[in-house]
Amino acid sequence: MFMGVPEPAASTSRPRRRHFWQANLAQLSDALEQSLFAERIARQPGLLQGLDARVKLVTTLMLLLAISLSRSLAVLGALYAVTLLLAWSSAVPLAFFVKRVWVFIPIFAGIVAVPALFMIPGPALLRLPLGLTLTSPGLTTALFLVLRVASSVSTVVLLVLCTPWNNVLKALGVLRVPDVLVVVLGMTYRYIFLLLRLAGDMFLSRQSRTLGRLSPADERRQLAAGTGALLSHSLQLSGEVYLAMLSRGLQGYPRVMETFRMRRRDWLYGAAVFAVAAGAVWLGR
Amino acid sequence: MAFQSIFLSFLPSNQYMHIPDGYLSPVTCAAFFILMLPFWIRGVRSLRQKMTSRNVPLIALLSAFSFVIMMFNVPVPGGTTAHAVGGALIAVILGPEIATVCVSMALVIQCLFFGDGGILSFGANCFNMGVVLPYISYFIYQAIAGKTDITSRRRVWGSAIGGWTGLTVASFCAGCEFGIQPALFHTASGTPLYAPYPLAVSIPAMVIPHAAVASVAEALLTALVVAYLQRTNKAALEMPGQGAWSGETTRRLTRLRVLWILLPVLIILTPLGLLAPGTAWGEWGADELTQRGLAFVPQGFASLQGLWGAPMKDYDLPALGNSNLGYILSAIVGVALIALVAWLLTTALTARPAPEAPDKEKS
Numbered sequence: 001m002f003m004g005v006p007e008p009a010a011s012t013s014r015p016r017r018r019h020f021w022q023a024n025l026a027q028l029s030d031a032l033e034q035s036l037f038a039e040r041i042a043r044q045p046g047l048l049q050g051l052d053a054r055v056k057l058v059t060t061l062m063l064l065l066a067i068s069l070s071r072s073l074a075v076l077g078a079l080y081a082v083t084l085l086l087a088w089s090s091a092v093p094l095a096f097f098v099k100r101v102w103v104f105i106p107i108f109a110g111i112v113a114v115p116a117l118f119m120i121p122g123p124a125l126l127r128l129p130l131g132l133t134l135t136s137p138g139l140t141t142a143l144f145l146v147l148r149v150a151s152s153v154s155t156v157v158l159l160v161l162c163t164p165w166n167n168v169l170k171a172l173g174v175l176r177v178p179d180v181l182v183v184v185l186g187m188t189y190r191y192i193f194l195l196l197r198l199a200g201d202m203f204l205s206r207q208s209r210t211l212g213r214l215s216p217a218d219e220r221r222q223l224a225a226g227t228g229a230l231l232s233h234s235l236q237l238s239g240e241v242y243l244a245m246l247s248r249g250l251q252g253y254p255r256v257m258e259t260f261r262m263r264r265r266d267w268l269y270g271a272a273v274f275a276v277a278a279g280a281v282w283l284g285r
Numbered sequence: 286m287a288f289q290s291i292f293l294s295f296l297p298s299n300q301y302m303h304i305p306d307g308y309l310s311p312v313t314c315a316a317f318f319i320l321m322l323p324f325w326i327r328g329v330r331s332l333r334q335k336m337t338s339r340n341v342p343l344i345a346l347l348s349a350f351s352f353v354i355m356m357f358n359v360p361v362p363g364g365t366t367a368h369a370v371g372g373a374l375i376a377v378i379l380g381p382e383i384a385t386v387c388v389s390m391a392l393v394i395q396c397l398f399f400g401d402g403g404i405l406s407f408g409a410n411c412f413n414m415g416v417v418l419p420y421i422s423y424f425i426y427q428a429i430a431g432k433t434d435i436t437s438r439r440r441v442w443g444s445a446i447g448g449w450t451g452l453t454v455a456s457f458c459a460g461c462e463f464g465i466q467p468a469l470f471h472t473a474s475g476t477p478l479y480a481p482y483p484l485a486v487s488i489p490a491m492v493i494p495h496a497a498v499a500s501v502a503e504a505l506l507t508a509l510v511v512a513y514l515q516r517t518n519k520a521a522l523e524m525p526g527q528g529a530w531s532g533e534t535t536r537r538l539t540r541l542r543v544l545w546i547l548l549p550v551l552i553i554l555t556p557l558g559l560l561a562p563g564t565a566w567g568e569w570g571a572d573e574l575t576q577r578g579l580a581f582v583p584q585g586f587a588s589l590q591g592l593w594g595a596p597m598k599d600y601d602l603p604a605l606g607n608s609n610l611g612y613i614l615s616a617i618v619g620v621a622l623i624a625l626v627a628w629l630l631t632t633a634l635t636a637r638p639a640p641e642a643p644d645k646e647k648s
Binding site for chain 2: 035109140168220234
């Protein structure tokens with residue numbers, strides 16, 4: 001495995017750019033780590049973990065719509081608080097949750113919104129040097145963007161943290177996603193891990209055989225060769241997987257086994273979120 | 286305006302391509318879901334028809350492949366790195382239809398699993414990265430490659446130019462999607478509710494960094510992988526998916542090519558309409574009727590006048606600050622809508638039920 005690749009000891013006191021392969025390896029191992037952690041939280045006891053995946057999926061969409069439709073900052077703030085409350089009652093560590101949500105997408109939205117603070121005309125709130133004037137509509141717009149993005153990401157991250165991936169997939173059936181796509185998505189998810197490992201192993205072996213620094217052109221060529229090898233491997237593997245499916249009795253159309261059962265708490269939770277979302281849309285109209 | 290564009294241009298551009306929830310209004314998101322439906326239906330239909338073939342694991346593996354290469358840092362000339370989407374590569378090898386399905390699948394997993402790219406904006410993301418990118422890359426690649434040998438250098442150049450153009454046009458589309466938000470969706474006092482920048486800022490902010498960095502990464506990755514496959518795995522470049530589009534569809538496209546070339550020319554010429562004085566005969570509003578000397582405007586006429594507020598009134602977008610650009614954009618939107626409706630109608634009228642899988646009939 002390639003996780004936890006040690007940084008090479010710096011030979012000079014000058015800080016060096018991270019090795020090209022290392023940057024790629026770190027990105028791949030982050031993805032694996034994130035998924036392992038999510039699966040662990042999904043197995044803990046908690047409010048959301050105990051609910052039917054279909055209810056969680058539909059209520060997530062309701063909340064996303066409410067966040068998207070709301071035209072009031074107070075309502076958006078309240079909806080963000082609702083996601084924090086749900087995280088807390090589902091035993092998701094709050095510090096981890098807030099960090100996971102805010103890094104990187106809402107912070108990025110905040111940076112994107114900076115010019116809007118000064119660009120949108122309106123009553124001045126604050127005059128800064130260089131002739132910049134912070135306007136109140138500018139501030140409102142920036143807050144709209146950041147709060148909307150943060151609340152939306154929170155809602156989705158909650159769903160993913162508290163639901164095993166397989167159940168999220170099966171629940172897609174409620175949204176009339178065809179079975180064939182659900183099957184393909186399930187397989188895709190598994191192969192992502194296989195390909196992440198393959199790519200990681202390939203990069204690690206490349207790195208271990210590389211002395212000194214590569215020129216960017218060489219880095220590109222090696223990356224392309226790796227990508228090409230990965231693609232060839234994927235194509236070949238798909239043939240083998242197909243044969244394996246046939247040998248296990250693939251009969252035409254795939255079916256998704258569904259073992260979901262709605263209980264009283266599922267209905268109650270669904271009704272509660274519907275009320276919150278409808279109330280938010282009404283108040284924030 | 287220039288300051289904002291330059292500031293936004295310096296932000297890591299790949300994050301823009303995966304539009305998160307909150308940047309686009311729900312109406313825009315719904316429109317893109319509707320726009321994507323025919324592409325998805327087409328993809329699923331062809332998947333179902335070929336269910337007993339190798340397509341299911343193939344799609345799954347290529348979707349996984351697309352997901353994984355979106356994480357690679359591609360070194361770009363100039364010392365920086367960027368993420369490629371990989372849509373151009375899959376399109377060049379297996380055709381744009383399959384690329385649409387694979388990129389959509391990878392995006393589902395990205396948005397559900399990593400919160401990268403929104404759920405409501407999923408349709409818009411699929412349109413930019415799963416339709417615009419692969420279709421444009423594919424057609425440019427095909428046009429340049431022509432009937433050359435599979436190991437020809439022209440194929441490498443074709444895939445590079447296709448990949449670069451595909452992602453640059455996709456970023457232009459994303460820029461348009463952001464840019465129409467403040468004009469269409471704002472509070473009563475005019476404060477934007479979603480992405481705050483008008484087209485004049487959002488388009489350069491999206492297109493310039495993509496053209497300079499991310500599209501270069503897409504072009505390099507596509508071309509270098511095609512060159513690698515030419516050396517090591519020619520069979521991959523001769524996959525049957527290539528024929529799916531280069532057969533009858535291409536013949537039909539060739540016949541209609543002249544008309545398609547004419548269309549952009551006509552679109553660019555649309556601002557000529559601004560030169561004409563007055564309004565079109567018989568298309569007068571109530572106040573124009575009064576100006577023309579009509580003493581009395583029927584009450585029903587006056588009350589119905591405000592019934593429908595068009596989103597692009599007078600073929601113009603005030604946020605653009607340029608009525609010529611507004612005209613051209615209106616023409617593009619109009620042509621795209623008409624083409625979509627015509628396609629939906631023909632697809633619905635000529636649709637045949639998917640044949641049952643042969644294995645099933647036996648059992």
